[in-house]
Amino acid sequence: MADTKREIERKYESDESGLPDLTGVAGVAAVVDKGVVQLDAVYYDTADERLAADSITLRRRTGGSDAGWHLKFPVGPGVRDEIQAPLSDTLPRTLAGLIRSRLRDTGLEPLVRLRSDRDVRDLVDAGGRVLAEVGVDSVHAERLTGGGGSAQWTEIEVELADGGDPAFLDKVEKRLRKAGVRPSSSASKLARALVETTPKKDRKKRRARPSPEPVTAGDHVLAYVRAQRDTIVELDPAVRRDVFDSVHRMRVATRRMRSAFRSYGKVLDRAVTDPVGEELKWLAGELGVDRDMEVLTERLTESLGAVPRTLISGPVRTRLRTWANAKRGGSRRRLIGVLDSKRYLTLLDTLDALVAEPPLLEAAAGKPAKVIAKAVRKDFAKVSALVEQGLELPPGHDRDLALHEARKKAKRSRYSSEAAVPALGDPAADLVKSMKSLQNLLGDHQDSVITRQTLRELSAVAHAAGESSFTYGVLYGREEQRASTDEAELPGLWKEITGGTNI
DSSP, X not given: OOEEEEEEEEEEEOOTTOOOOOTTSTTOOEEEEEEEEEEEEEEEEOTTOHHHHTTOEEEEEXXXXXXXXXXXXXXXXXXXXXXXXXXXXXOOHHHHXXXXXXXXXXXXXXXXXXXXXXXXXXXXXXXXOEEXXXXXXXXXXXXXXXXXXXXXXXXXXXXXXXTOOTHHHHHHHXXXXXXXXXXOXXXXXXXXXXXXXXXXXXXXXXXXXXXXXXXXXXXXXXXXXXXXXXXXXXXXXXXXXXXXXXXXXXXXXXXXHHHHHHHTTTTBOHHHHHHHHHHHHHHHHXXXXXXXXXXXXXXXXXXXXXXXXGGOOSSHHXXXXXXXXXXXXXXXXXXXXXXXXXXXXXXXXXXXXXXXXXXBOGGGGSXXXXXXXXXXXHHHHHHHHHHHXXXXXXXXXXXXXXXXXXXXXXXXXXXXXXXXXXXHOHHHHHHHHHHHHHHHHHHHHHHHHHHHXXXXXXXXXXXHTTOOOHHHHHHHHHHHHHHHHHHHHHHHHHHHHHHHOOO
């Protein structure tokens, strides 16, 4: 069993003078001495420090009120999500799964041991409510690999209480700065330990080198592809934890990369990328089971909420809730299985290899303004042909299919334009916005098509159970009207897009 909490904290350099007086901080009525706690933590990582490279920490800690396994993911400056599991001799499976996309078949080893004497103070308001915990940590760091170096330092850590206002930390920092205390140069104890326990002659090797600015068409395409690979890996833990919108974002990353392979086939050899694209399509399909259910359930729920009570006949809400839970439960279990599968982990290895040794073609060395612009124009032309075809067809099944195909091509055009923005600037950025507007309109239209299919199915099940199907008919009619509105807006939007495109 694992628990998750949002950790919002700031770290500061400290010396022998210890903690300045914080009773003057606005809102603080008292500083309560909680005594000294001894903490002993061993941090784990791969031999090549993959977790540390992504600012992820995994530790097994004894002492204090939260002894156990702690896994921390960065959220933003000074903000991390901490997943805790009970103390055990081996890493709990719940935490192991969350770092599988980084580890894959590589094992963990103890990297650093940190022993700290923490002098704890609680900052409380007039009502006795804890606003923040302040600790003065005397730290002894010991490297457990690579020569066994050690280091010692003292730091001040201020952690916001659960549910507290982050602005309170600004008030504390103002008081600390006034007393001469400065923010720590390291984001975490582990980050500092890794530097200070590394021999000086090797410290330069640890510094991250900035990626060179893209010059060629190949540079720009690879930067885009690399960003999608990174996004997939980074979102894996969030998808496993069922974090809001994480499934959708990972699915979009797979689509963006696959789209780049297809749009920039003159840059990256499709003989190599097509098989990878098929695996990305498989992953997107597995992710889509959950995402499509989220979208469909939300749409049906909102639509039902807008129906007057007088038009609701039978247990429609109960049936909808039962249907959604049954569908979602099965898809969640299957999705976790996908992320644990050999096929998925092999795909991640393949993406790493492709980025490390890209299958560049002759055009990759060309000028971005020529090579990339040509690919963007080609994608837009495909969208144009399909939209024109859809507008010429009468409302009905054939038009629905044509507009659905136009929507898919609009996505590809949007993604190829995204990749082109660093090279082509505003014209590409404008096309991204235009394709996003078109995609949204056509996406709403397609969602209406799918929703009507689902309503027919739900109506049939309700009728078979002896329930009224009247409300399903009401919802169906509203969806028909919504689709008609989308179709009526399309000509105007398309005219606006074609008039403003200048790539």
